[in-house]
Amino acid sequence: xxxxxxxxxxxxxxxxxxxxxxxxxxxxxxxxxxxxxxxxxxxxxxxxxxxxxxxxxxxxxxxxxxxxxxxxxxxxxxxxxxxxxxxxxxxxxxxxxxxxxxxxxxxxxxxxxxxxxxxxxxxxxxxxxxxxxxxxxxxxxxxxxxxxxxxxxxxxxxxxxxxxxxxxxxxxxxxxxxxxxxxxxxxxxxxxxxxxxxxxxxxxxxxxxxxxxxxxxxxxxxxxxxxxxxxxxxxxxxxxxxxxxxxxxxxxxxxxxxxxxxxxxxxxxxxxxxxxxxxxxxxxxxxxxxxxxxxxxxxxxxxxxxxxxxxxxxxxxxxxxxxxxxxxxxx
Ligand SMILES: [Zn+2]
Numbered sequence: 001x002x003x004x005x006x007x008x009x010x011x012x013x014x015x016x017x018x019x020x021x022x023x024x025x026x027x028x029x030x031x032x033x034x035x036x037x038x039x040x041x042x043x044x045x046x047x048x049x050x051x052x053x054x055x056x057x058x059x060x061x062x063x064x065x066x067x068x069x070x071x072x073x074x075x076x077x078x079x080x081x082x083x084x085x086x087x088x089x090x091x092x093x094x095x096x097x098x099x100x101x102x103x104x105x106x107x108x109x110x111x112x113x114x115x116x117x118x119x120x121x122x123x124x125x126x127x128x129x130x131x132x133x134x135x136x137x138x139x140x141x142x143x144x145x146x147x148x149x150x151x152x153x154x155x156x157x158x159x160x161x162x163x164x165x166x167x168x169x170x171x172x173x174x175x176x177x178x179x180x181x182x183x184x185x186x187x188x189x190x191x192x193x194x195x196x197x198x199x200x201x202x203x204x205x206x207x208x209x210x211x212x213x214x215x216x217x218x219x220x221x222x223x224x225x226x227x228x229x230x231x232x233x234x235x236x237x238x239x240x241x242x243x244x245x246x247x248x249x250x251x252x253x254x255x256x257x258x259x260x261x262x263x264x265x266x267x268x269x270x271x272x273x274x275x276x277x278x279x280x281x282x283x284x285x286x287x288x289x290x291x292x293x294x295x296x297x298x299x300x301x302x303x304x305x306x307x308x309x310x311x312x313x314x315x316x317x318x319x320x321x322x323x324x325x326x327x328x329x330x331x
Contacts, residue, residue, distance in 0.1 A: 016041070017263040019249055027249055027266070035269040037083065037118065039091075040252035042259035045224035046217035049255050050087050051248040052210050054080045057120060057271040058198055059206040064271070064309040065123060069200045070131045073142045074107050075124050076198035076209050077176040082112035082120055083269060084180065084194060084213040088157055089116040091265055098156040101179070103171055105149025106130070113307070119272035121307040142200070145174030153179050155187065177211065190215055193232045197239030208243035214255050224259075231257045273308035280305065280312035284322045292323050 017023060019040070027038075037052035058076035061067065067075060082099040089095040096115040099122075103110075108125025132143035151171050158164040167187040171179055177196040184190040196211035214232060216225045232255060235241070241251055253261045280303040284292065295301040296319040302311045314322075 018043075019253065019261045019263055023263065024247075024249060028247065031247075031268070036248065037267045037269055038248045038252055038263060039087075039265040039267070040249065040256065040261050041217075041264055042224070042256050043262050044259050046220040047214070047224055047228055047256060047259065048217050048264075049212055049214040049252050050084055051212040051251045051255070052080060052083055052267075052269060053242055053248050054083065054198075054209045054211070054269060055206055055242065057269055058209040060271040061122065062204065062206060065127050066309075067124070067127045067204075068129055068131070069204045070129045070142065070147050071107060071124050071127045072200050072204060072206060073198045074110060074129070074144060074147050074176075075112070075122060076200075076206060077144065077196045077211075078110045078112040078124075079114070079120050079122050079271070080196045080198070080209060080211040081176050081180045081194075082114035082122065083118070084196070084211055085155060086114050086116050086118070087213055088188065089159070091116055091267070093117075093160065095160050096158050098158070099180075100154040100156070101148060101151070101171065101176070102154070103149035103151035103174065105145075105147050105174070107147040107149075110148070111307075118267040118269040120269065121271060121273040123306050123309075144176060148174040148176070150174065153183055155183055180213075184213075184215075193229070195232070195235070195238045197237045197242070199239040199243055208239045210238050210242045210248070210251075212238060212251060212255060227258055228255070231255055271308075273305060273310065275305040275308060275310055275312075277312045281314070281322065284314060284319065285326065289323055289326055292319055292326075295319055296323070 035056045039050050041048050062072040085097045093116045098113040101110040107129045110124050112122030114120040132146040134143040152168045154168040156164050156166045169183050169186045172182045177194045181194040184192045192215035194213050198209040199207045201207040283303045296316045300315045302313045304311050
């Protein structure tokens, strides 16, 4: 059932557009430096890719959570990964997907949630996690796997009807992109190539971030699949491409080298949280009355949203109101 739903392209995606120079120019003028994603297919065969640029939303996450460079690289990957996982949802709806990575590494719990409208939010347990560096082909790289550790990765899909669908797999690499590919293969039976990159600058600022999920659709030929694998293998890191100024549709063309790339859908992406003072009040309501009286005496309390770092202040009068509501409820 799950698989079927994913493989049937939503209605809106059936508006195919050839990626002409004019279309590319229009995209550039429309999105400018904002984050967005493109869903692309090949004309000649059944291949699909979702390519995203997430530089700004990763930087917003860093500022909101006061993340260390290591935590920025980790959460940026998770946020981008959650966005890629919205491929499992119906485009443009309120359906959402939550990615939870529970490893035994120093960054602790990692949570990222994205909806089918392109809004994403998330946090890591330890925003101050120190930097781990490894050398690969003579180049220094952030050691994401060391910060994450080993454990499980869980994906929860809320499709808007009934109990959310939840599935876990073990962390196989800790680099997040490979773990998402493993999840898609094991839990969704979707073979795919997943790449995610977050380039953190000298002062911790996110310089470039993005990723892609490429997959053969039912009916893809063996030739096309091999070609796709080869193209993906030859591709420079996705953060390098974005740093060089490549746009998602241009990266899609690289992924589909040898084919004609066609555009199915566009998605504006942003860091956005669904929290509100009303939601934060729920945290107060859950506290024992004794504790609330104490907070009232202390002159009020600030409740912080885990997902976005927003603080909601409650005055002594507002706390008193919660106490009264609770007392009423207790009788
Ligand atoms: Zn929030």
